[in-house]
Amino acid sequence: MDLNLLNHVAEYTWRIEPHGDMRVPAILYADEPLMRDMDEKVYEQSCNVAMLPGIVQAAYAMPDAHWGYGFPIGGVAAFDPEQGGVISAGGVGFDISCGVRTLLTGLRKPDVENSKHALADGLFRDVPAGVGSTGHIHLNHAGMNAMLKGGAQWAVEQGFGLPEDLQRIEEHGCMSGADSGKVSDRAKKRQRDEMGTLGSGNHYLEVQYVAAVYDAKIANAYGLQEGDVVVSIHCGSRGLGHQIGTEFLKSMAITAGQHDIRLPDRELACAPINSEVGQAYLGAMRAGINCALANRQIITHLTRQVFAQVIPEAKLQLLYDVSHNTCKQEIHEIDGVKRELFVHRKGATRAFGPDHPDVPEPLRRVGQPVIIGGSMGTASYILAGTQQSEQQAYSSACHGAGRAMSRHQAKRQWRGRALIDELAERGILILSPSLRGVAEEAPGAYKDVSAVVEAADKAGLARKVVRLHPMVCIKG
């Protein structure tokens, strides 16, 4: 990105002043090297988001921002329905409520080292992953609607996981306001066989260990110590979410004119929150959030079953489950006034600071865990929300590394088999149904997640707590 286009207002803060049809500025958080490498499209898309009706304060971009569709990936924007504010399917993304959950295991690295192969084989066998895979659960019409209404709570009622898991999930595992009636039959059909599946692309299930502790007090509150083994699951709302995104992108593009919304680009398709389409999307999108929460809950259950067989002394407890593709109705204080806003986070993680009422009790005093997934074979991080973040980007932080090279380039540069062998030598087992898929997800095809996390920490978006290193990666 051409840095001359931006005002460098603080070491990690860059500002695009309103120009043209921009209603508010755009604010980007990153260090200078990340900013230089950032796609020019992030500039363009951030400016475009700043033009949308009812946007409050600024359009924000996280340190891992890159070219998305309409909104940049790594974009955060809040809208006020009382001021004609909009909701955008592109601002949430196709994979509604894609996110990461991390489970503590009560095990130490040496406890797992000897059983690593058996664990990897069991997880690969029992957790469906990859293109065309189907889940063990097939939902009928009533079951589908119950799942869309109940989310992870529904999953627990069905016997997947434990009631205490729910306290460690955003919205206590059940997004209110979900309306399964606004989810089309096609979206439901697409989901019928996909409950409890990981999907493909950058989605994974990893067994990891804590390789470094940066903040011992917070790590302790999270139950993490150096050498502890954890499991992280990264996936979303599967076919249902993709279909909801697809259908509402179209209806929002078609109806934008009727709502007098002038779109700088069709891909910014949106609808006023207080409109028929806006409300329908909200109901469907919230059902999509529940689908993602239920999906990760089912995968958690499958993971526990495998651990019970391979390492019976393991006790898998949920640390936290946080999504990074959502639009949430939240109260934020703007210039001393509390306002109810619709906060879009597209490839950005909510990061509530200490004492926030929505953070569950045992974690509340230190702030919400912010889980940053790395790419295959690289580090992941757990951060904590800060009070400062509330003032910066509606309590939001980055979500991952972001690609440094396209899939096409990656496929030309790496071979799946060679990558698997190379990572195995470094003690990381990769299991995937597709070697070609592995090549596209090569660690070298992603930006350095550490640089992104460092920038998020320094910018005050979230506080670095621990670094996780992979031991086993089940790749879709």
Added chain:
Amino acid sequence: MSQTGWEHFYHMADIGIRGRGRNLSEAFEQTALALTAVITEPELIQAQQAVDVSCSAPDHELLLVDWLNAIIFEMATRKMLFSRYQVNLQDHQLTGRAWGEKIDVSRHQPTVEIKGATYTELKVAQHADGSWLSQCVVDV
């Protein structure tokens, strides 16, 4: 690329698909082949079974996205991949047929499932020589 064919174009996180044809129908067919090629090599897929789709939209661009999303839906729900496409267009009404087979993971080595066709870099245009181009970015 000649008048007829497909290619991928650069997008950092996702992937751009582009088709060209002597007429709009052919451009749409080629773009669908580019869609398949995101997942696997089209030559690996046997055209054993035909699936019919239809869609309509107020303009060519939205129709392209609808056509691609109709194929994505069929791939996802039937667990199939397609290697041959036929498109018939009448005004803004499309009827199409796709030929393919069930996914065979070991033989097809599918890289990634496609979530949806987006409006990013969406373009349907006719060249001076009468040929057509149609393209967009797909989310994977």
